Amino acid sequence: MTAPISSDLRRSIYALAALNFFLADARDGLGPFLDGFLATRGWEPFTLGLLATIGGVLGMVATPLFGALVDASSRKRTLIILPVVLVTAMALWTLATPNNFSVFGGQSATAVVGAVIGPALMGLTLGLVGEKRFSDQVSRNEFWNHAGxxxxxxxxxxxxLYFGLNGVVGLMLLTALAAIIATLAINPAHIDNRVARGMGAKEQDDGPSGLSVLTHSKGLILLALVLMIFHFGNAPISRLIAQDFSIQLGSPFRTTAITTGISQVSMIVMALIAPWLITRFGLGFVFVVALMALPIRGVIAGSFSDFAAIYPVQFxxxxxxxxxGIATPLAAERILSGTGRFNVGLGAVMTVQGVGASLSNIVAGWLTDQGGYSLAYFVHGGVAAFALLLFMFGAKAIAPEPRKGVA
Incomplete structure (x- = not known):
C-alpha cells in the first residue's frame, strides 16, 4: 500500500505541476510558431526542414549525455533553470533578427541546451514521487504541460492580435520567469537522487550511468526503434500544416495557435484518461492506440485541403x-527498473527516436517541394504502420508488466 503524502511533499508536487504548466511555453522557445513565422518571411519548406534536421541531430547527440548527467547530478533544479534561460534568449534573438545566423545559430543552441530539460524533468519527477506513483504523476505532468x-x-x-510581436515577446519572458520560480519552489530535500536514477531501495549503486544499457536490453532497443519510426512519420505533419495554412491565411502566430491548440486540447483528454487505460487495459494497449492514430491522420491530411480538415488531423x-509521450517514460522505467540507469536509458531512447524525427524533416521538405503537402502527409502517415507492426512483434519486451508491488 502506498504511504500517504506529507504536506511538505505535497507543496513540492504542486510546484511540479506549476513547472509543467509554464514549462510548456518556456522549454521550446518559438516551438511550433517557428515554421509559420519563417514561412511568411519567404523561407522554403526544404530550408525549414534542413533547419529542423540540424536541430534534431544536435539534440539527438546531446540527449543521452545529458541523461547521464541527470543520473549523476544532485542539482536537477539547476538542470532545468539554466536551459530555460538560454532557450528564451535564443528565441528572442531569432524574433529580433530572423536571418540565417540567428535562425540556424539560435535554433542549434536551443536544440542542445533544450535536450537536458526532458531527462531532468523525468528524473526530478521519479525522485520526487517514487516508483509507485510515477505512472500517475507522468500523466499529471502531461496534463499540466498541455494545459499550459x-x-x-x-x-x-x-x-x-492586439500587440503584434511585442505581445509574443512579453509572454515568453513571463512564462520563463514563472517556470524558474516554480522550479525553485520544489524542495530539493524531497528529491531522492537514488530513486531518480532508477535505483530500487535495496539495489547497490553500480556507478555512473553508461550507454551500454541500450545495447544490453532487447526491450529498450525495440522501444527505441518503434519510436524512431513513429516520430519519422509524425514529426513533420504539424510543421507542414503550420507552414501550409500560415501562408494561405497570412497569419502565422494566430493560425499556428489554432492548429496547435486543437492537438493540445486532445492531449489534455489523453492525459486524463491514460491512467485509467493503463490500469484497465495495460500499457501495451496504450501504445497500440497511439500507433494506430498516425496512419489515419496522414490519410485525412492528404485527402482534404480545407482548413476544417485540421480539426480531425490535429485531434x-x-x-x-x-x-x-506518456507511455514512453513509463515503458523505459519498467524496462530499466533497478538498474540505476533510467535517465541515461531514456535519453538513449530519445536519441534514437530523434534520428527518425530529424531525418523526417528534411525528407518532408523534399516531398513537399516535389509533390506538394498532400504527398508528404500520405508518405509520413503511412510510415507509422511499420511502427505498429514492430510493436506487435515485441510488445511484451517493450511494455512489460510492472514489478510486483509497484502500481
Whole structure:
C-alpha cells in the first residue's frame, strides 16, 4: 500500500505541476510558431526542414549525455533553470533578427541546451514521487504541460492580435520567469537522487550511468526503434500544416495557435484518461492506440485541403503523440527498473527516436517541394504502420508488466 503524502511533499508536487504548466511555453522557445513565422518571411519548406534536421541531430547527440548527467547530478533544479534561460534568449534573438545566423545559430543552441530539460524533468519527477506513483504523476505532468500549452497558445493568439510581436515577446519572458520560480519552489530535500536514477531501495549503486544499457536490453532497443519510426512519420505533419495554412491565411502566430491548440486540447483528454487505460487495459494497449492514430491522420491530411480538415488531423495528433509521450517514460522505467540507469536509458531512447524525427524533416521538405503537402502527409502517415507492426512483434519486451508491488 502506498504511504500517504506529507504536506511538505505535497507543496513540492504542486510546484511540479506549476513547472509543467509554464514549462510548456518556456522549454521550446518559438516551438511550433517557428515554421509559420519563417514561412511568411519567404523561407522554403526544404530550408525549414534542413533547419529542423540540424536541430534534431544536435539534440539527438546531446540527449543521452545529458541523461547521464541527470543520473549523476544532485542539482536537477539547476538542470532545468539554466536551459530555460538560454532557450528564451535564443528565441528572442531569432524574433529580433530572423536571418540565417540567428535562425540556424539560435535554433542549434536551443536544440542542445533544450535536450537536458526532458531527462531532468523525468528524473526530478521519479525522485520526487517514487516508483509507485510515477505512472500517475507522468500523466499529471502531461496534463499540466498541455494545459499550459493551451493557455500559452490562447495568450499568444490574443497578444499577437492586439500587440503584434511585442505581445509574443512579453509572454515568453513571463512564462520563463514563472517556470524558474516554480522550479525553485520544489524542495530539493524531497528529491531522492537514488530513486531518480532508477535505483530500487535495496539495489547497490553500480556507478555512473553508461550507454551500454541500450545495447544490453532487447526491450529498450525495440522501444527505441518503434519510436524512431513513429516520430519519422509524425514529426513533420504539424510543421507542414503550420507552414501550409500560415501562408494561405497570412497569419502565422494566430493560425499556428489554432492548429496547435486543437492537438493540445486532445492531449489534455489523453492525459486524463491514460491512467485509467493503463490500469484497465495495460500499457501495451496504450501504445497500440497511439500507433494506430498516425496512419489515419496522414490519410485525412492528404485527402482534404480545407482548413476544417485540421480539426480531425490535429485531434489525432493529440491521441498519437499525447499517449506516446506518456507511455514512453513509463515503458523505459519498467524496462530499466533497478538498474540505476533510467535517465541515461531514456535519453538513449530519445536519441534514437530523434534520428527518425530529424531525418523526417528534411525528407518532408523534399516531398513537399516535389509533390506538394498532400504527398508528404500520405508518405509520413503511412510510415507509422511499420511502427505498429514492430510493436506487435515485441510488445511484451517493450511494455512489460510492472514489478510486483509497484502500481
Amino acid at each position: 500549452n493551451v493557455f500559452s497558445l490562447g495568450a499568444i493568439y490574443i497578444g499577437s 489525432l495528433d493529440g491521441v498519437g503523440a499525447g499517449l506516446i
